[in-house]
Structures are given as C-alpha cells and as structure tokens.
Amino acid sequence: MEKSSRDNGTTALSDVSAALDSVVNISERWLAFLRRRLDRVRIISSVLTGLITWSIIAGATVGLLIITYTPYYIIHNQALMLILFGIYAVAGAFSGMACYIIISRKRTPDLDELAILIAEMKDSNGGVKLTANALAAAEKIIEILPRTIRKRNQDAILFGVAAFILSVIVVHLLPLDIIVGVGVWFYFKHELDKSYAKGVSRLEGEKKLFEKKKKEFMDSL
Amino acid sequence: MERPDLYVLARFLDIIYRTGSPMKRTNIQMLLGVNYPRFIEYLDWMVDHGLVLEVLDEEKTERITLTPKGIDAYHRLVDWIKETIEGVKL
Numbered sequence: 001m002e003k004s005s006r007d008n009g010t011t012a013l014s015d016v017s018a019a020l021d022s023v024v025n026i027s028e029r030w031l032a033f034l035r036r037r038l039d040r041v042r043i044i045s046s047v048l049t050g051l052i053t054w055s056i057i058a059g060a061t062v063g064l065l066i067i068t069y070t071p072y073y074i075i076h077n078q079a080l081m082l083i084l085f086g087i088y089a090v091a092g093a094f095s096g097m098a099c100y101i102i103i104s105r106k107r108t109p110d111l112d113e114l115a116i117l118i119a120e121m122k123d124s125n126g127g128v129k130l131t132a133n134a135l136a137a138a139e140k141i142i143e144i145l146p147r148t149i150r151k152r153n154q155d156a157i158l159f160g161v162a163a164f165i166l167s168v169i170v171v172h173l174l175p176l177d178i179i180v181g182v183g184v185w186f187y188f189k190h191e192l193d194k195s196y197a198k199g200v201s202r203l204e205g206e207k208k209l210f211e212k213k214k215k216e217f218m219d220s221l
Numbered sequence: 222m223e224r225p226d227l228y229v230l231a232r233f234l235d236i237i238y239r240t241g242s243p244m245k246r247t248n249i250q251m252l253l254g255v256n257y258p259r260f261i262e263y264l265d266w267m268v269d270h271g272l273v274l275e276v277l278d279e280e281k282t283e284r285i286t287l288t289p290k291g292i293d294a295y296h297r298l299v300d301w302i303k304e305t306i307e308g309v310k311l
Contacts, residue, residue, distance in 0.1 A: 012292075012296070013238075013239075013241075015296075016238070016295075016296065016299050019299045019300065019302075019303045020299060020302075020303075022303055022307075023302055023303055023306050026306045026307060027306065030309070033311075129232055129235070130235060130239075131231040131232070131234065131235045131295075131298060131299060131302070132228045132229075132231040132232045132235065134299075134302045134306075135227065135228060135231055135298075135302050136228065137306070138302050138305045138306045138309075141306065141309055142305075142309060145309070145311065149311075199311070203311075206308075206309065210305060213301060213305070214227060217227070217297070217298065217301060218224065218225075218227060220294075220297075221230075221270050221272065221294055
C-alpha cells in the first residue's frame, strides 16, 4: 500500500512530509520532556543545597552553644533556638534559590542544539535541510537520553534527607534519625543505581543500534 | 570518496526530491552549502551508486535528477528516521 502510493509523486511527497512532521512532533515532545527532567534535577539540587546550608549552620551553632554553655542552656532557651533555626532556614532557602539561579544560568548545549534543530525543521517548511535535521534530531535525542538518566542520582540523597527529617520529627533520637536517613539513602541509591544501570545500558544499546543502522543504510546505497 | 557523510547525502536527496524537477549543478551546490570540489565528489559518488542521473534539457544544459533508486533511498531514509525516533523509549 505504502509502496504503491509512493509511485505517485504528489502522494509520495505528502507521505514524506507527514513522516517528517511526525518526527518534528516527537522531537518536540522529547525536548519538552528533557527540559522538565533538567528542571527537576535543578530543583532537587537547590533543595539539597538549601538543606545542607541549613544543617551546617544549625549544626555549627548547636555545637558552639554546647561548647560555650551547656546542653541545659539550649533546653531552657528554646525560643532563642527556634528564632536562630528560623533565621538559618531563611538562609538555607536563599542559598537554595541562589543555587537554582546559578544552575539555571548554566548553558545546556545539547538541549539548545536540539531546540535549534526543531526550530529549523518547523521554519524550513519543506526546505533543504529538513531530512538532515530530522536525522540530527533523532541522533541528538538518542545521545542525550543516557546522560539525562545518570543525572537522577541525587534523588537517593533527597529521599535520605527527607527520611532523616521525618525521623527527627517523629522519633526524636539523633543516632536513630541518622541511621534511618543513611539507611534510606543507601537503599534508594542501591535500587536507583540498579535501575539506572539497566536503563543506561538499554539506551547505550539503542545508540549502538542507531550507528549500526546508519552504516547498514550507507552500505545499502 | 570512501564513505560520504550521511547528512550531506540527506540534504542532497532532499534538495532534488523536493524541487521535483531536474536541477542545475550550481543550484544544488549553492543549496547544499559545500564548496564546488566537495560537491563534485558527492555528485560523482551518487552517480556511481545510481542515485542521481545527469540529463540534458531542451537547451542542452546539464541537469541532475533522481533515479528510481535515489527516490527509493530517500523514502527509506525518511522511513528509517521516523521509525528510529518512534522507537526511542525511556
């Protein structure tokens, strides 16, 4: 059916245009997905930075107070501690936001290049680079995906920090809270590493298959 | 030329396929955006592989057109790109 319809010049051109339009649409969806994923990584990094900043300042203050005064002083000045921790939380939030702004300013050449390819495909409207750009877009997506998957490694740390905070609120026993946090972190790290390794090896396989098919196509000419 | 760049070939096929009629060498070369010696290398390679054909028009001017093999190669290329991008899964 497809072959016979392609015997007619006009139908063939519309078939080709439809196929390339589909490539443009799919590429746009991938670009949107990759940008969302990148933004998620930025948010996670910022949250982690904020939490780490807060923990370091708060930890240092508590340590300093214990050394200078006594634990008794801390227990009996809870209002002061709350105010201090509140100020540190604001400092943490600011450092998180600053981190987000700095990371957002970092250029993403791969995604920018993909966006340019898509824009050119849409603008060219049957132009001379449409097929070459479609090929470049497909190759770019296959190339970017394994790297994007690797960037999710911070998720495990975030789960660990969340578990630690939850444990601090519920259990109130620092050694146990640390064990819970570290345990959750390692558990998710192990699980995510396993699934990432699987995903990355599959995507690397797709990359190799793409190169193989490219060679096969050239050999067939 | 041992192995041409697929991207240049794709552009070459695109130009002639979309124009729909035989084209002058210089027009193709300009649209392709490569220098003339490089263009000739590609043209020779494509003629050798039966993808394009040099024909003479009514004014005896040499023009280049796609052969059925060239048209088929272009269709296969587009189909392969579409299948590849549709097959990408996360």
